[in-house]
Amino acid sequence: MNTRRIWELMARKLANEATAEELQELSALFRDNPDTELPAGLVDELWQKTTAAASEESAIAAHDRHINRMQAMGIPIGQTLTETPTPLTAIRSRRPYLWAAAISTGVLLCMAAWWWTSSKKNNNAIASEVTTRNGSRTSIQLADGTRVWLNAGSKLSYSKDFGKNDRSVTLSGEAFFDVAKQADHPFVIHTETMDIRVLGTSFNVRSYPEDKTTEASLITGSIEAIVKHNATRIILKPSEKIVVMNPLPAIARSAKTQTAKEETTVTLSHVSYYAAQTTAITETSWMENKLVFKDESFTELAQQMERFFGVRVQFDNPQLQQLRFTGIFEQETVQQALSALQLTAAFRYEIQHDTIIIH
Template sequence: MKKKIEDILVEEGITEKKIKEEPNASPKILDTANQLYSYLKTPKNKWSALEKKQLHFRIQHSIETITRRKTRRIWFTAASVFIFAISGGIWYSQFNQPSEIADFANSIKESKNDTITRLVLSEARAIEISEVESEIQYDTKGEEIAIGSSQTVQQKLEPVKPSYNTLTVPYGKRSKITLSEGTTVWLNSGSKMVYPAVFAKNKREVYLDGEAIFNVSKDPERPFVVQSQQFNIEVIGTIFNLSAYSDDQSSTAVLKEGSIKLIRKTKAYLPTENKMISPGEMVTFEEEGEQLVVRKVNPSDYLSWHHGYYVFKSETLGNILKKISRYYNIEIDLKDRELAQITFSGRLDLKNNIKEVLHTIKKTTPFNFKEEEKIVTIY
């Protein structure tokens, strides 16, 4: 490991000419290889232990990805970067680092058993909201916040650094929030959104863990970016639904109006994947396959929950029960795993209680259930 990186490049016979002549590499791969080669030849400062640990994890992911693709040249690229990380460098800082708002969101400690909607202001002052359906509205300066029709709170903002507020909506609750620049967001049960009280002059950025409908105020000079664990969505003005729960295996975005650019995050040293989405399209990211899949849908079916009903078309019972469990804040124990794959199509009125909703599904999907306290057992 004490070898200099330039010695390793010489031993492997890697040159700019050889990279350009690689017959099996795509333009994206060649571009990435050229960037790496350029950095490997340049002396770098030593890294901290934390940076080495982070890069080790990312390179390991790259190697696993590369092994699946069976691309010899890319394997060498990843392996070279790993050696480079040990010997020192700062190149990592340019690739997919978490943003400030994402770091802040991930640092928040929260309880999954909470039953109160909480608005936490930048000075760490928490406001509890007991209503099942709450409404929050900021003034244009971000200093005055109206909660429902009877409560108003003030917050002091520091002009030097962004003041992040956090809205956490537990299972069984929903919330509508109007941000300082006019964007309206409906948060579904079990969701958390982090956002600045006042947006910066050049961008509008929020972080979502959960499900929300965004009606983004148009501002061509300041694109609106929604960050989530799996991908970012960039818009100027549009209406869309994003479902990105951190404990789900897949994330989806459905566009009703306007256009959005979806940028998939990656832990590997590979080019990121971008998708432009048009109205009436849904994009799904499956964590296992690490692919973005786009298909045509009726957007109203996916935005219906904030009107008090769900619309399902050939949806698996397992997915439906997870949504219902969150909405009603009730534990559902599905005993038969095969039942989870049975599909259901229809409309569920969420103004009904949990028993009525399950009886509606039961009309076309064979199962039995029993309710004991706050646990429903399906068999």
Template sequence: MDYSKFEVEDFLCDDSFLEYCLETNPEAVKFWNDWLDKHPEKALVAERARKLFYTLNGNITAETFHRDHELFKSAVTERLGEHIVKPDFFAVNRKNYVRRLWIGAASLAACGILVASLFFLKSEQTKIPAHSETLSYATPMGKKRKVKLPDGSVVTLNGGSHLQLQQGFNTGNRELSLTGEGYFVVVHNAAKPFIVHTEKITIRDVGTEFNVKAYLNDKATEASLINGLIEITIKGTAHTTVGLTPVILAPNKKFILINDAPASGKTPGITKPIFDVKNITTTENNSVAETDWTQNKLTFVDEPLSEIATQIERWYGVKVIIANPALNNLHFTATFDHGDIVQILEALKLSGNFNYRKEDNMIRIY
């Protein structure tokens, strides 16, 4: 079979791929690991299919499946006696645990593994009330963190970022607040739009991939769309005129809001543009500059040294001081793998004609 043409729905309708997701068949696990190693271009699609499969089946993962497997066997032994042969989930007829799932609204077909015996075990357990406490995640300077949300969506947080879920996330809503930078891979759910609140804008989405950069001290708030469609509303009483008409962002476009720009001019009824929509930036290596950070690449495209210093602070957890104000306007274009900070400074120094001194966690550029 030509798996190279598979999309998300095709993977979800392949029985061996479902066995790979739950790790119930060692041969399937080996086959798909080997196949994905040989076809890295399909890794992202396969990963989306795997995460969607878990979501459609109550967030059952390979880990929870095997855990419940052991719990069930223990429960049967305890109830029926040691002389009863322990059941093996992996030996049951395939027809007893595979169920086809169809999502008609988007014509998306998906197949999931559901083991009836698990529900027997869970029905005997005391129901636990839904968790009502607000969840939050944070990353210190110099660190990144990947978070899987309760709805199956995945967020990668850059250094110095904070993410907070609203109470009732994935039950009554799918809303959260972000300070800093996050890359979102959102699970589709038309009934519950995924909404990201930042200080300046609100982003509404129903299932896509996008990057949000909303550090409080930055000059601009940005949203870069990779796949899908998002709707952006500008917040604040000063932006009421613009906020009434949401901006619909198309793939490969970037929304940029100048945080401290005035909302209107002196002439009544005339509103100055406070935001812009541009193409995302593609590097010479055909990567996306706005999301290179998720691949541990530090990318600058015609950026001033003052902004590069801020990014270095977030990446390495250091303090950067530019002692000579004239150096702030030096512009650089470069891509670095996440390596030693000294190597990056040396490379910038060669083309920027400046010096620096490193003292513990402080970099002084002069």
């Protein structure tokens, strides 16, 4: 959908029909879809060359018509055709522009064909997509019998051929998988920082783009996690989890000095429990409609509250972001949850529609 909208806006831009709002929308789409910026830039550049060639051709034709009219009226123009073959020179000067225009037009058509083919391939590759908004959760059963529970603010996508020879999905957000066993066709989950390969098991994957880490927690069976940036392969056992640092945004990367110590990229640990029972696993508590947090900063907790309650949280005082909390929310409203937090930390809040401002 974004790709189609980008090319619609590019067409309006090249035709000088795009409004200021549409140009701003196009810039935002390029930021969110960097892979499309290069081909769009090439089309823009080639279009400008074609337009310039057409303008030059029109100017030369107008000049020739003016000279012919002057000669017909007997007006001296300083040189005759026998002295200097001016029209012949003009014809030679036009050919490079006409040639460039033809090449540019051909390339534009090739680019359009490339985009059309690419978009058709993408449509075929990703035929199904399941999404959840903040404050909502859902569960689905895939064609191979695998059951997936999708947490708030998440997206799961897979191809139309899923369940035949292909058992791979792409996850952005958090999901719990109960994978159907098929020894000949491994089940693969793709996230931004790692891939997870399984045969038949149950586990939780958390991969929100705005979080600092991506993690996979194994409940039963066995899974293999492949970290993308260094191809590290780790086999997990039940009750183990792998945590991988997400790549920093471009601005944050440029702000870091070369001498700064790099954080540990991959860590292996055990799942945590929020109660004495072995089934009270923190990593899967969201499936029981519980928000469990342990020694987390107010910033991290605010992100979880946004997904859990379907609200937005803003901080008026940056120092409050460093407050740390431990607790469990289950049946509380967002107002009750904030009032409970106020018992252990000094802060105020106000609610404006679906936005909570922390003072």
